Structures are given as structure tokens and as C-alpha cells.
Amino acid sequence: MEKIREEIKEKARQALASKEVDVILAWEKGELWYDSYPAFFTKEKDIDSLVWDSFCVNNLSKYLLEYTMTDKKIGVFVKGCDALAFNQLVQDNRVSRDKVVLYGLPCSGMVDPDKVRTKNLNQGLTEIKKSKDKLIFITKDKEITVPAHEVYYDKCLHCRYPNPVTYDQLVGETVAAEGVLDDSVRFSGVKELEELSCEERFEYWDGQFSKCIRCFACRNVCPACSCKQCTFDDSDLEVLGKAREDSEDKFFHLIRAYHVAGRCIDCGECSRVCPQDISLEKLNRKLIKDINELYGEYQAGLDPSAKAPLGTYKLEDADSFTVGEKGGKKREKNSKR
Amino acid sequence: MSVVASSTSVKNVEEFEPLIVAFCCNWCSYAGADLAGTSRLNYPANIKIIRVPCSCRVNSNFVLRAFQRGADGVIVAGCHPGDCHYMTGNYYTRRRFSLLKNLLEYVGIEEARFKVDWISASEGNKFAYVMNDVLEKVHKLGPNRKLRDSRWKR
Amino acid sequence: MKKIAKDKLSLLWKKIAENYQLFLPITEGKVVNFSIWEEGAEVDLNTLRTVNSPKNIIFPQTETYLKFKKEGKKLNLEVVANKGEYVVFGVRSCDVASFKLLDNVFLDEPIDKFYEESRKKGLIISQACLNPQETCFCNSFGINPELAPEGADISTWELGDLLFWEAQSEKGKNLTEALGDILEEVIEDEQEKLNQLKTGIKDRLKDLPLAQINPETIGGDLKEIFDSEIWDELHRRCLGCGMCTYVCPTCHCYDVKDYDGNKGGERFRCWDSCMFSDFTMMAHGNPRTTQKERVRQRFMHKLVYYTNNYKSYACVGCGRCTEKCPVSLDIVKVIKKLGGERNEL
Numbered sequence: 038m039e040k041i042r043e044e045i046k047e048k049a050r051q052a053l054a055s056k057e058v059d060v061i062l063a064w065e066k067g068e069l070w071y072d073s074y075p076a077f078f079t080k081e082k083d084i085d086s087l088v089w090d091s092f093c094v095n096n097l098s099k100y101l102l103e104y105t106m107t108d109k110k111i112g113v114f115v116k117g118c119d120a121l122a123f124n125q126l127v128q129d130n131r132v133s134r135d136k137v138v139l140y141g142l143p144c145s146g147m148v149d150p151d152k153v154r155t156k157n158l159n160q161g162l163t164e165i166k167k168s169k170d171k172l173i174f175i176t177k178d179k180e181i182t183v184p185a186h187e188v189y190y191d192k193c194l195h196c197r198y199p200n201p202v203t204y205d206q207l208v209g210e211t212v213a214a215e216g217v218l219d220d221s222v223r224f225s226g227v228k229e230l231e232e233l234s235c236e237e238r239f240e241y242w243d244g245q246f247s248k249c250i251r252c253f254a255c256r257n258v259c260p261a262c263s264c265k266q267c268t269f270d271d272s273d274l275e276v277l278g279k280a281r282e283d284s285e286d287k288f289f290h291l292i293r294a295y296h297v298a299g300r301c302i303d304c305g306e307c308s309r310v311c312p313q314d315i316s317l318e319k320l321n322r323k324l325i326k327d328i329n330e331l332y333g334e335y336q337a338g339l340d341p342s343a344k345a346p347l348g349t350y351k352l353e354d355a356d357s358f359t360v361g362e363k364g365g366k367k368r369e370k371n372s373k374r
Numbered sequence: 375m376s377v378v379a380s381s382t383s384v385k386n387v388e389e390f391e392p393l394i395v396a397f398c399c400n401w402c403s404y405a406g407a408d409l410a411g412t413s414r415l416n417y418p419a420n421i422k423i424i425r426v427p428c429s430c431r432v433n434s435n436f437v438l439r440a441f442q443r444g445a446d447g448v449i450v451a452g453c454h455p456g457d458c459h460y461m462t463g464n465y466y467t468r469r470r471f472s473l474l475k476n477l478l479e480y481v482g483i484e485e486a487r488f489k490v491d492w493i494s495a496s497e498g499n500k501f502a503y504v505m506n507d508v509l510e511k512v513h514k515l516g517p518n519r520k521l522r523d524s525r526w527k528r
Numbered sequence: 529m530k531k532i533a534k535d536k537l538s539l540l541w542k543k544i545a546e547n548y549q550l551f552l553p554i555t556e557g558k559v560v561n562f563s564i565w566e567e568g569a570e571v572d573l574n575t576l577r578t579v580n581s582p583k584n585i586i587f588p589q590t591e592t593y594l595k596f597k598k599e600g601k602k603l604n605l606e607v608v609a610n611k612g613e614y615v616v617f618g619v620r621s622c623d624v625a626s627f628k629l630l631d632n633v634f635l636d637e638p639i640d641k642f643y644e645e646s647r648k649k650g651l652i653i654s655q656a657c658l659n660p661q662e663t664c665f666c667n668s669f670g671i672n673p674e675l676a677p678e679g680a681d682i683s684t685w686e687l688g689d690l691l692f693w694e695a696q697s698e699k700g701k702n703l704t705e706a707l708g709d710i711l712e713e714v715i716e717d718e719q720e721k722l723n724q725l726k727t728g729i730k731d732r733l734k735d736l737p738l739a740q741i742n743p744e745t746i747g748g749d750l751k752e753i754f755d756s757e758i759w760d761e762l763h764r765r766c767l768g769c770g771m772c773t774y775v776c777p778t779c780h781c782y783d784v785k786d787y788d789g790n791k792g793g794e795r796f797r798c799w800d801s802c803m804f805s806d807f808t809m810m811a812h813g814n815p816r817t818t819q820k821e822r823v824r825q826r827f828m829h830k831l832v833y834y835t836n837n838y839k840s841y842a843c844v845g846c847g848r849c850t851e852k853c854p855v856s857l858d859i860v861k862v863i864k865k866l867g868g869e870r871n872e873l
Contacts, residue, residue, distance in 0.1 A: 067856050068737060068864075069662055074856035075765040095855055100765070159662065230480065239482020239520055248556070250580065250589065252801075254769035258854050268435070272806045276435060279783060279798040281590040284442050284523040291477060295434050298473055310854040312579050312771055314558045320477075327476050332469065347473070350465035355472065356455065358490040444790065527597070527791040
């Protein structure tokens with residue numbers, strides 16, 4: 038990582054110097070060890086503060102929405118999940134591909150500060166180094182080596198796309214998708230819930246939703262939530278009130294999840310930022326699982342020219358709705374489309 | 375097809391009177407309701423019909439909002455696949471509401487409370503049957519407390 | 529000063545809960561928040577900071593003012609029942625200090641009756657911070673987490689197996705008396721140890737990474753700060769979520785809304801966030817149309833407007849925004865930018 042950091046900086050400097058791009062989206066470091074945050078570089082001299090470390094978890098693709106109406110050319114550094122998000126924004130016609138230069142960054146995972154704190158590795162911490170699949174936590178008087186997967190975010194543990202699926206230039210070498218997640222693991226949380234009774238499921242979700250403080254961080258961090266104005270924010274429509282009321286909490290979460298159905302890249306950012314630890318990934322993955330089972334395997338963000346599952350249909354789609362003696366049979370007489 | 379009439383005869387004020395909201399597509403299901411009426415088929419007064427141009431006009435918000443504000447059951451009815459007045463609308467309906475139905479079940483809402491069905495203009499019988507069927511099931515389930523806004527007064 | 533063995537605390541909870549609604553830091557999943565204690569609840573006194581600040585106990589996220597009901601042509605109004613007396617145990621010094629900042633606003637004329645009542649009925653028991661974290665900077669705002677904070681009715685310190693207990697106010701003394709034998713008198717030797725503990729905490733504060741944060745470094749008058757170019761850069765990464773404002777112990781903006789519930793309804797107040805696009809929405813629209821203006825509003829309020837009105841900063845250095853903001857746009861960075869760093873430019 039340390040090696041690549043210099044390469045990244047060099048790329049960014051060159052891109053700004055040659056006017057290939059007007060602005061570079063990358064990360065910068067704050068006061069604390071875990072504090073890497075999105076930064077916007079327009080001047081070559083500022084690039085010195087650009088950082089690439091194990092805490093650059095923020096997805097920069099979403100910031101491209103800001104530039105959709107300008108004629109600026111933007112350089113963006115993207116990890117595997119960020120590249121999926123980028124494709125999704127292109128597919129949704131929210132970002133134009135030709136305005137962006139993508140610098141791909143293979144990423145084997147990002148470190149969860151909470152896990153570091155739980156392990157008490159942050160006491161007197163001066164530096165964190167990465168060597169292959171180990172992380173070395175260096176304090177004044179000692180070094181502690183920890184297998185990286187022990188401190189990675191849960192969402193990174195079974196990353197299926199550690200290498201960017203799209204890029205103009207790749208920085209560094211590709212990494213192997215080690216913990217490739219087969220569907221049985223990926224959807225295990227969903228399956229567990231599906232097997233419960235209706236009442237048990239309600240109890241679970243009621244408990245989850247009622248924790249919500251409605252800060253909207255899950256929505257705002259989501260790269261699939263790219264509407265100019267969110268329906269929840271439109272006070273004329275009164276779709277959602279501001280009261281902490283159980284029914285409104287449920288309304289918000291169900292509609293949020295449903296609105297990104299078929300467009301959710303399963304990056305796990307919503308669960309990561311949730312201050313109340315609501316299992317949002319179990320909602321998103323339910324929809325992904327159903328889409329896969331009903332309409333065929335689909336990974337949002339893989340192919341920007343693909344049709345979104347809810348934006349298309351097939352004549353032979355499953356139909357479980359109808360009852361009674363009449364109807365229910367698939368009608369083949371019209372083969373429009 | 376027999377028309378279930380038992381649940382419609384519930385007139386006791388003390389007893390639970392379900393409220394069902396039915397979103398009916400203008401071209402098929404709404405006409406189906408008309409036919410049920412002109413054919414003097416019995417379907418309960420608990421069903422409140424909202425006419426929509428096409429079943430795919432029904433946003434998932436509408437369904438949840440109905441549940442929030444008083445509905446004990448929600449029905450979305452459209453033309454049979456292949457018969458859509460706008461050629462393809464109900465194919466989208468089919469995908470969207472397959473997912474929504476599963477999602478509602480997943481968060482613990484009783485399956486019978488949300489019904490999607492295809493009812494053509496000539497299916498007055500089926501219209502009455504579906505309405506009665508949903509009402510009966512919802513009646514058994516009791517009032518919707520899971521999604522209703524606690525501040526809402528019936 | 530009194531003391532109680534920590535393994536007897538559940539007896540204490542029980543006794544307090546007989547007469548009060550008792551709020552304690554309780555673990556739910558991975559999250560610790562203040563919630564109502566019931567027998568068997570998983571109390572966590574070690575976690576330094578709850579995710580939500582305890583402000584939601586005295587100033588709830590949603591609070592109903594009144595209910596109305598239509599009967600024929602008449603509209604009947606019903607005032608919502610008053611809440612009972614309550615005790616909050618385990619409030620950290622920063623959060624205790626935040627109550628004072630809220631008081632400044634809500635108990636200033638015109639007095640907010642709901643808030644006033646809520647404050648009167650509450651009894652605050654503070655808990656000293658043995659292990660201030662790297663995100664803590666309460667010292668920068670003149671808060672001493674080792675001392676009994678002003679505004680707490682009772683202050684407590686943990687020492688080994690013991691919890692020391694000192695009543696500060698009339699209310700606190702009454703409760704201490706009512707608890708009777710559960711609490712024992714502290715002996716001199718222990719008093720000495722407690723003093724050592726306090727000095728230890730004080731020393732630890734100096735080594736914290738954010739100890740040097742100093743809001744006094746912010747120079748310039750209101751207009752200068754308002755027009756500062758730092759906002760152009762700072763706001764850009766803001767996602768526009770309301771997490772900072774909702775977990776913040778001192779954010780206190782609210783909205784008053786009516787809920788139309790068919791045959792009746794209610795008027796309620798609810799927290800609002802200056803980060804939201806519909807914040808202070810008026811008939812003509814919104815006075816702050818970009819995220820830059822919204823971000824600026826939040827920090828100007830905390831560091832300039834509030835200070836002009838009440839002679840103190842509207843931040844207690846609890847570190848919630850430092851830890852929780854998904855993009856690290858926290859008050860520490862703003863203070864640094866407005867202070868020292870700005871002069872370097």
C-alpha cells in the first residue's frame with residue numbers, strides 16, 4: 038500500500054499538470070489514525086496530502102453527481118466496490134462516462150476502526166503498516182501483527198470484486214478475490230430470517246427499524262440513491278413525516294430498500310455508516326436474492342449497458358399472484374417485444 | 375364460482391370491520407368491478423376502489439401508505455399479462471410487486487394482507503371472488519397493527 | 529461522600545426504579561444507548577460514550593404537544609399527560625455540560641414549558657470518565673471529566689470494585705437519603721485513592737491526540753468567519769445526512785408539525801437538522817439552498833452565533849461527530865481550519 042501511495046500521487050500530479058483532468062477525487066488524512074476522508078484536489082501542490090491507506094473506505098463515485106451539470110473533467114480513484122457504483126451511476130444516466138478518468142485501485146479490504154478499538158490496538162498507536170495479508174500496528178515500544186481479516190470491515194471479508202471492474206488506468210497490481218462469497222454465505226442472514234415464522238420476522242424487523250434515528254446516512258451514502266430530489270425530502274408530497282413513529286420508520290426503510298432494488302451493488306456502505314447498527318444489508322440482500330432467483334443472476338454495476346431488472350421484463354416471468362379457477366395461466370397469445 | 379357472502383354479512387359495530395383498498399386498472403379490473411356490479415354479484419362494501427390508469431401506475435409508496443392510514447389489506451388488480459392497454463405495463467407490475475410482496479412477507483407482514491391479481495373486464499365473477507377472498511382472509515387476521523400509524527384514527 | 533460495591537448496583541437500580549423511571553446505558557446489539565432499565569437489562573457502564581446523547585431523554589426526538597379530535601363540528605383539544613419523574617444514571621461530564629447549553633436556549637424567555645417540566649422532573653447522576661478516548665476533547669471546552677460536573681445532582685466515580693457517590697444538589701441529597709442503607713460511608717483511605725484517581729485522569733487528558741484543540745484560536749468577527757473561503761472546501765465532502773446533528777448533545781433545532789390522522793391528529797415537535805434540504809423551509813422556499821450554506825450554518829451556530837448569545841461555545845467535545853460522521857467532517861477540523869490553519873494560508 039505504501040508503495041502504491043507514491044504511484045498514486047504521481048498519477049494525480051501528472052493528471053493535473055497535463056490538464057487531463059480539472060479535479061482529482063481521492064482521500065486525505067485527518068488527525069486520527071483511522072481518519073481518511075474524501076478530498077478534492079485541483080492544485081498540484083496539494084497532492085502531497087493525498088493518502089491511500091487501509092481506511093480509505095469512502096466511495097468517491099457518488100461525488101461525481103455534483104459534476105454532472107458542469108463541463109469539468111474529473112479524475113477519480115476507485116476501488117472494486119466504487120467501480121461497481123460508478124457503473125451503476127452511468128447505467129442510471131446520472132454520470133457521463135466520457136467526463137471521467139477512472140484510476141483503478143485493487144483493494145484487498147478496508148479496516149474497521151471499531152474492530153481495532155475492540156482489540157485495544159489503538160492504544161498509543163503511531164503507525165499502521167500493511168504487508169500482504171497482515172497488518173502491523175506500531176506503537177512507541179512495540180509492534181503487533183494481526184491477520185488483516187480480523188480487523189477488516191465485515192463487508193470486505195467476502196468481497197467479490199476486489200479489483201475494479203472498470204477503469205482507464207490501473208494503479209498497482211490486481212489482488213486475488215480470496216474470500217469469494219458463495220451465495221450460501223452471502224445470503225445466509227436472509228435465509229435464517231426467511232425460515233422464521235411471520236411473527237418472529239416481524240419482531241426482528243420491528244426491533245431493527247425502531248432503533249432508527251432517521252439521520253438518512255444510509256440513503257445519503259448510497260451510490261444507488263442518486264435522485265436529484267429524494268421523495269422523502271419533498272415536503273409538498275408529505276411522503277414521510279419527521280416524527281419518530283414506528284410506522285414511519287418502517288415506511289422509510291422498506292421504501293429505501295425497494296427503491297434501490299436491482300440497483301444495489303451490495304457494497305455495504307449503508308450498514309457501515311448506520312450509527313444504530315441496523316442490519317440494512319439483510320434488507321438489500323433479500324431483494325438481490327429474490328431478483329436472482331426470479332429473474333436470473335444479476336450483479337448491479339457490472340455492465341452499465343445492461344437493463345436493470347426492474348426496468349425490463351420477460352414474457353415468461355414467474356407469476357405467483359393469481360388465484361381462482363380463471364386466469365393464472367400464462368397467456369402466450371401476444372408476443373410483443 | 376361461488377361468492378363468499380358470509381363475511382359481508384358482518385354488521386355488528388363492535389366487530390372488526392376490515393378496510394381494504396383496491397387499486398384497479400382503468401381498462402380491465404375497474405371494468406371488471408363494473409361488471410360485477412351490473413351482474414348484481416355480491417362484493418363487500420369494505421372494499422374501497424381507487425382507479426388507476428394502469429396497474430404499473432401503482433407505486434410501492436401507495437401500498438405502504440394505504441397500510442399506514444387505515445387499510446387492513448391492499449389489492450392491486452390489473453389486466454392479465456399480455457392484455458395491457460399500454461402493451462407492457464403489467465409486465466413491470468408483475469416484477470415490481472413480486473418483489474414488494476416478498477419484501478413485506480420478509481419483514482413479517484401477513485401474506486394475505488397484500489394481494490396482486492389479474493382481473494379482466496369480462497371477469498366480474500373473478501372480481502367478486504378475489505375481493506371476498508381477501509376480505510375473508512383479512513377478517514381472520516384481524517386489524518393491521520403492524521404497519522398502521524399509531525396516530526391514525528379510523 | 530458515600531460508596532457502593534459494584535456488584536450491588538442492581539439492587540440500587542431496583543430501588544431507584546421503584547419511584548422513578550430509570551435510564552441507564554444499555555447494550556442492544558453492538559450499540560450502547562440510554563434506555564429505560566428493566567430487570568435483566570444489559571447495563572454497560574464501561575462504554576465511555578453512548579451512540580445517542582442523553583439529550584433525547586430531556587428533549588425527546590419527537591414530543592407531542594397536544595392531541596385533537598373531531599367530534600361532529602367540534603374540535604376537542606387534549607393536552608398530553610405530563611411525564612413522571614426520572615433518573616438518568618451514568619451521564620458523562622460532557623453530556624452533563626450539554627444540558628446547561630440546552631437550558632440556555634430553552635429556559636431563556638420565552639420559557640419552553642415542556643422542556644422546563646422535563647428538566648424539573650429529571651435527576652442527573654454523572655459518572656466520571658476513567659479512560660478518556662482518543663476522540664475526546666472536552667477539556668478544550670473547559671470541561672473536567674474527573675470532577676463532579678456542575679449540573680449533576682449526584683456524581684459518581686468508579687474505583688476498583690467500588691462506586692463513589694456524592695450528592696450535589698437538594699434533589700440528589702433527597703434521593704441519597706431515600707436510598708438509605710444501600711450506600712455506605714466512605715473511609716478516609718478511600719478518599720485519598722479517589723483523589724489519586726482524579727489526578728490520573730487529568731494526566732491522561734493531556735496526552736489525548738485532540739487535547740490541543742482550542743476554539744479560542746478562531747479569529748475574526750462574525751462576518752469574516754461567515755465569508756471565509758474555508759467553507760468552499762469543507763462542505764464538499766458532506767453527504768448531507770443528519771447524523772452529526774442527531775447524535776450531537778448540543779444540537780437543539782426542532783420543527784413543529786401537525787399530523788393529520790383522519791378523525792383526529794396531533795401537534796408535535798421533532799428534531800430537525802440543518803443538514804437537510806428542507807430545514808427552515810418557508811413559504812418562499814429555503815434560505816439555504818446549497819450544502820455549503822448548511823454546513824456553514826451548523827458550525828457557525830456552534831462556534832459563533834451561540835457564543836455571541838450565551839458567551840459559551842455550543843460544543844462540549846464529546847467526540848460523537850468525530851467518531852460517527854461517515855466522511856469525517858467534524859467540528860475538530862472546522863476549529864482547526866478556522867483557527868491556526870487558516871492563518872497559515
